[in-house]
Amino acid sequence: MALDAREATRASAHARPRREITTAFVVSRIAVLAVTAAILLYAAPPLAATGSWVALGLLCAVSATAAWLYLTRRFIPAKYLIPGTVFLVAFQVFPVVYTLTTAFTNFGDGHRGDKAEAVTAIETGSVRQAPGSPEYTMTVALRGDELVFLLVDPATKQVSLGAAGGLTPLDGARLGATGKVLAAPGVSVLKAPEAAARGPEISALAVPTPGGLIKANGLSRAVEGKATLGYDATCDCVRGDGGTWTADESRGYFVNAKGENLSQGWQVNVGLDNFSRVLTNPTISGHFAGVLGWNLVFALASVVGCFALGMGVALALHHPRMRGTRVYRIVLILPYAMPAFAMLLVWRDMFNRDFGLINQLLGTEIDWLGQTMTARFGVILVNLWLGFPYMFLVTTGALQAIPRELTEAASIDGAAPWTAFRRVTLPLLLVALTPLLISSFAFNFNNFNAIALTTDGGPFPAESPQVGGTDLLITYTFRLAFGAGGAQFGFAAAISVFIFAIVAVISAVAFRRTRRQEEVYA
Amino acid sequence: MRMTLRHVFVLAVCAFAVFPILFVVSAALNPMGTLASTSLLPAGASADNFANLLTSDAYPFGRWFLNSVFIALASSFASLLLSMLAAYAFSRMRFAGRRAGMMALLLIQMFPQFLAIVTIFMIFTEVTELYPAFGFNTAWGLLLLYLGGALGVNTWLMKGFLDTVPKELDEAATMDGASHAQIFWRVIMPLVTPILAVTALLAFIGTMSEFLMANVFLRDTESKTLAVGMYGMIAGDHRNANFGMFAAGTLITAVPTVGVFLWLQKYIVSGLTAGAVKG
Numbered sequence: 141m142a143l144d145a146r147e148a149t150r151a152s153a154h155a156r157p158r159r160e161i162t163t164a165f166v167v168s169r170i171a172v173l174a175v176t177a178a179i180l181l182y183a184a185p186p187l188a189a190t191g192s193w194v195a196l197g198l199l200c201a202v203s204a205t206a207a208w209l210y211l212t213r214r215f216i217p218a219k220y221l222i223p224g225t226v227f228l229v230a231f232q233v234f235p236v237v238y239t240l241t242t243a244f245t246n247f248g249d250g251h252r253g254d255k256a257e258a259v260t261a262i263e264t265g266s267v268r269q270a271p272g273s274p275e276y277t278m279t280v281a282l283r284g285d286e287l288v289f290l291l292v293d294p295a296t297k298q299v300s301l302g303a304a305g306g307l308t309p310l311d312g313a314r315l316g317a318t319g320k321v322l323a324a325p326g327v328s329v330l331k332a333p334e335a336a337a338r339g340p341e342i343s344a345l346a347v348p349t350p351g352g353l354i355k356a357n358g359l360s361r362a363v364e365g366k367a368t369l370g371y372d373a374t375c376d377c378v379r380g381d382g383g384t385w386t387a388d389e390s391r392g393y394f395v396n397a398k399g400e401n402l403s404q405g406w407q408v409n410v411g412l413d414n415f416s417r418v419l420t421n422p423t424i425s426g427h428f429a430g431v432l433g434w435n436l437v438f439a440l441a442s443v444v445g446c447f448a449l450g451m452g453v454a455l456a457l458h459h460p461r462m463r464g465t466r467v468y469r470i471v472l473i474l475p476y477a478m479p480a481f482a483m484l485l486v487w488r489d490m491f492n493r494d495f496g497l498i499n500q501l502l503g504t505e506i507d508w509l510g511q512t513m514t515a516r517f518g519v520i521l522v523n524l525w526l527g528f529p530y531m532f533l534v535t536t537g538a539l540q541a542i543p544r545e546l547t548e549a550a551s552i553d554g555a556a557p558w559t560a561f562r563r564v565t566l567p568l569l570l571v572a573l574t575p576l577l578i579s580s581f582a583f584n585f586n587n588f589n590a591i592a593l594t595t596d597g598g599p600f601p602a603e604s605p606q607v608g609g610t611d612l613l614i615t616y617t618f619r620l621a622f623g624a625g626g627a628q629f630g631f632a633a634a635i636s637v638f639i640f641a642i643v644a645v646i647s648a649v650a651f652r653r654t655r656r657q658e659e660v661y662a
Numbered sequence: 663m664r665m666t667l668r669h670v671f672v673l674a675v676c677a678f679a680v681f682p683i684l685f686v687v688s689a690a691l692n693p694m695g696t697l698a699s700t701s702l703l704p705a706g707a708s709a710d711n712f713a714n715l716l717t718s719d720a721y722p723f724g725r726w727f728l729n730s731v732f733i734a735l736a737s738s739f740a741s742l743l744l745s746m747l748a749a750y751a752f753s754r755m756r757f758a759g760r761r762a763g764m765m766a767l768l769l770i771q772m773f774p775q776f777l778a779i780v781t782i783f784m785i786f787t788e789v790t791e792l793y794p795a796f797g798f799n800t801a802w803g804l805l806l807l808y809l810g811g812a813l814g815v816n817t818w819l820m821k822g823f824l825d826t827v828p829k830e831l832d833e834a835a836t837m838d839g840a841s842h843a844q845i846f847w848r849v850i851m852p853l854v855t856p857i858l859a860v861t862a863l864l865a866f867i868g869t870m871s872e873f874l875m876a877n878v879f880l881r882d883t884e885s886k887t888l889a890v891g892m893y894g895m896i897a898g899d900h901r902n903a904n905f906g907m908f909a910a911g912t913l914i915t916a917v918p919t920v921g922v923f924l925w926l927q928k929y930i931v932s933g934l935t936a937g938a939v940k941g
Contacts, residue, residue, distance in 0.1 A: 164843075164844075165841075168843070182793075183793070186792040186793060187792065190791075190792065192792075216751075216755065216842055217751040217755040217757040217760075220747040220748060220750050220751035220755075220846075221747070221748050221751050221763070223743075223744050223747060224744035224745060224747065224748045224809075224812055224813035224817075225748075225813065227744065227806070227809040227810045227812060227813070228770070228810055228811075228812075228813045228814070230810060231782070231785075231806065231807050231809070231810025231811075232770060232778075232810040232811060232814070233770060234781075234785075235778035235781035235782050235785065236770070236773050236778045236781075238778070238781045239778040239780070239781050242780075449675065452671070452675075453671070453672055453675050456668040456671050456672050457668075457672060459665075459668065461665060462665070462668060468672050468676065471676045471679060471680060472672075472675065472676060472679055473923070474679055474680065474683055475679050475682070475683070476867070477867075477916055477919045477920045477923055478683060478686075478912065478916050478919075479870055479871050479888070479889070479912060479915045479916060479919070480867075480871040481871045481873045481889045481892075481893065482889075482892060482908070482911070482912040482915060483682060483686075483912070485893070485896060485908070486682060486685065486686055486909070486912065487682065489697050489896075489901070489905065490682065490685060492697070494698070495697055495698035495700075495902075497685050497700070497701070497702060500701060500702075501702065525678065525679070525682065528675075528679075529679070575818075582771070582772055588874060589871075589873060589874070593873070593893075621780070629780055636773070640772060640773045643772045644769060644772050647768075647772065
């Protein structure tokens with residue numbers, strides 16, 4: 141308020157025409173400050189509590205900038221762009237950029253964490269029960285919030301408390317008939333279902349002892365074991381009974397003399413390896429070219445097919461003496477109104493060989509989605525069904541914008557209807573609709589749902605179960621990234637960079653051509 | 663003669679458009695409720711599938727329906743507002759980085775965003791711990807995620823339409839002493855109703871069908887949307903047995919979309935083209 145008043149005085153002193161301070165102005169500023177304060181109050185405490193100072197700093201900086209931006213009278217465009225941009229950056233730009241950076245690493249199954257985590261995982265994973273070591277009766281308990289083991293030595297009945305910090309004797313525990321601890325001072329014993337719910341935590345807890353580690357074996361037994369593999373910092377290697385595995389920093393693995401590696405590795409920078417793998421590895425580049433070819437066919441066929449069918453119907457209805465256009469229009473739009481995900485699944489079942497509708501109607505027994513060619517035909521047909529109503533809507537609108545005089549003039553000049561369409565109507569339609577056709581192409585190029593919910597990329601040839609007959613690059617990449625064969629995020633990210641480049645280049649070329657077209661016709 | 667040909671062609675396309683829907687209706691009315699027993703024309707009429715669906719214990723369909731409609735309405739409304747604000751700036755103001763900003767929006771869209779799903783998963787694992795109200799299994803969290811895509815999808819369409827609204831209108835309002843905010847809310851917004859209707863419908867349909875993100879995000883049965891829940895309904899062994907229920911669910915899912923469509927119908931054709939012409 142004070143600020144505004146001062147501003148007003150200054151403005152009148154300079155005798156510049158300034159807008160008055162309206163109620164709406166004051167209310168909107170108060171609202172902005174209130175919202176910023178509310179967000180800060182809500183978001184800051186958890187960050188402070190967990191000590192995420194970087195995030196807290198970022199939050200404060202963003203809030204302060206936003207508040208300042210809406211309080212000042214300057215930077216008007218930013219006021220309109222900021223709200224959407226904040227979400228865009230947080231949930232699209234940042235994840236995408238982060239994903240891109242993983243394209244230069246070997247991030248994936250076996251390479252999730254850093255080297256220290258890999259060493260810990262290898263050592264704890266190699267723990268075997270030491271011969272002759274006691275098998276404790278174990279009870280799971282909580283000390284404060286910390287999960288601890290109450291261990292009873294079966295021979296001496298001595299109770300010890302095992303935590304991540306080590307093993308300490310515990311007195312005053314009351315034992316039950318099974319040998320488990322019923323109650324003990326300073327800890328609260330967990331009942332069986334409560335303990336079962338914490339299964340992963342229990343199996344992760346390793347109690348260090350002088351001779352090795354105590355780990356849980358189920359929910360009521362614990363054994364002392366020794367790590368059969370150990371990390372040696374002097375040679376940067378892992379030693380064990382089986383030999384020595386030396387760290388290979390370029391691959392993120394411990395490798396032995398024979399070139400074999402331990403399954404647990406760590407994330408390292410692999411430079412352009414992922415990219416060159418796409419281009420040079422014969423099995424992958426062979427797949428890549430094949431998938432890319434079909435992908436282009438699929439996207440083109442979808443766009444051209446939908447456009448041709450939608451435009452055909454729109455043209456047929458676009459006649460002054462045509463009757464029933466309202467009813468036709470509603471019927472034709474129906475596929476667009478149905479939920480796409482559900483209809484994709486319905487189509488999948490209509491193509492079913494044994495009890496699908498298509499075979500029922502045609503009286504055939506074709507395994508539609510089981511053979512590459514019919515499956516490809518099938519998915520294009522499904523996509524046509526889903527996509528043509530949109531094209532129909534759009535062309536109907538665009539047709540109405542084309543002055544009727546133009547086509548009439550053409551027919552007076554003696555042009556046949558087909559020539560008039562090809563030389564007058566179609567070019568004008570294309571000028572209006574090319575941007576939509578391009579974005580439709582970009583969408584269909586990456587049309588994950590259309591494939592994943594119908595064929596899921598199949599049918600898969602016996603010799604390469606990785607790539608199916610109807611796989612698009614995107615479904616193929618998705619399988620690489622999250623598939624059963626182990627996640628390869630880094631490699632998948634590299635392929636998505638290729639996908640991005642392909643779509644961007646095709647769209648850019650198409651847009652450039654549209655510009656030229658517009659100059660000619662518009 | 664010519665007219666008859668036109669009618670025959672349009673009727674053929676109508677048949678193509680309608681027969682899968684007819685199949686769904688038939689499956690929904692089929693008293694057996696299985697895929698194998700469903701044919702194109704209903705064998706009998708029974709509301710059993712609907713009744714089973716709405717009273718099912720394993721599938722809280724009503725809950726999913728509410729989740730979906732809430733998320734779709736809220737996200738299309740919010741994303742409409744966000745992209746309308748941005749489109750206003752891009753169309754009416756000249757500032758450094760304007761062209762670059764528009765190109766960036768176009769390019770970001772072309773990156774297959776869901777490949778970033780690992781990163782999104784990691785982000786929301788953190789968020790779930792810090793702010794459970796916006797974490798996994800919540801409608802609000804999913805809403806935030808969807809808003810990330812708000813700008814890219816609609817801004818170009820809206821900007822194209824705004825460019826066709828004569829600038830003289832704003833200038834007249836400025837002369838009368840209106841601020842930029844007043845021009846936006848009182849002059850521009852009323853004029854762009856058609857394009858708002860179109861983008862609202864597109865956003866609504868898109869969100870109702872969104873499967874991939876929601877599938878990763880919503881794991882609790884209670885928090886699922888229709889797309890995720892109904893996918894689970896005919897997954898694996900249930901594919902044949904639950905088909906009738908699934909078909910009934912599909913029809914019910916279409917109801918809100920058709921409702922929104924009918925509500926906005928008169929604006930839609932003009933809106934779509936007006937945006938498209940200017941790209």
